Amino acid sequence: MKATVSALLFCLISFGASAQPKSIYRKPGSPLPPFRIQKTNGQFFYAANLKKNEPLLLIIFSPDCTHCEHALDTLQHSFKQELKDVQVVLVTEAVHKVQLKPFLEKSGLAKDPTFYNVGIDSSNLIFNVYAYGMLPQFNYYNSRHKLVKTFSGIFPLDSLRTFLHQEAKH
Numbered sequence: 593m594k595a596t597v598s599a600l601l602f603c604l605i606s607f608g609a610s611a612q613p614k615s616i617y618r619k620p621g622s623p624l625p626p627f628r629i630q631k632t633n634g635q636f637f638y639a640a641n642l643k644k645n646e647p648l649l650l651i652i653f654s655p656d657c658t659h660c661e662h663a664l665d666t667l668q669h670s671f672k673q674e675l676k677d678v679q680v681v682l683v684t685e686a687v688h689k690v691q692l693k694p695f696l697e698k699s700g701l702a703k704d705p706t707f708y709n710v711g712i713d714s715s716n717l718i719f720n721v722y723a724y725g726m727l728p729q730f731n732y733y734n735s736r737h738k739l740v741k742t743f744s745g746i747f748p749l750d751s752l753r754t755f756l757h758q759e760a761k762h
Contacts, residue, residue, distance in 0.1 A: 629711030655695035682710040
């Protein structure tokens with residue numbers, strides 16, 4: 593009986609470990625994966641459209657997440673200087689397609705040129721880079737589009753500000 597329970601427990605643990613999503617794109621130093629997002633106007637934006645030699649802040653969020661709303665509001669109104677030389681891409685899952693446009697209009701992000709590249713993931717980008725923690729997730733890529741740091745969930749946005757200042761000096 594003990595052997596059966598042990599074997600069953602081993603199988604469950606093994607299955608659980610193998611069920612966790614794995615991606616080569618989540619570790620620092622990893623390249624930005626190719627991606628395609630569908631913007632609210634129906635047009636597509638591709639990773640290949642990003643400016644070369646400029647850093648990127650890729651943000652995974654949900655329009656119905658209050659943490660996300662607060663973080664994006666703070667970013668929009670208090671991080672203008674830090675984001676002036678950083679490309680910003682916001683992406684959400686397809687299940688939020690109906691909510692996205694009203695969220696962007698209500699928040700004012702729709703009219704802010706810093707947040708021009710916002711859309712629905714249509715290429716497994718979220719699967720490739722999301723660390724499966726809390727939203728929002730901020731992924732900072734350097735000018736060579738290599739992942740430097742990931743911030744997720746509820747974290748002090750001042751730590752992001754400090755990080756962006758340090759990166760701007762490099």
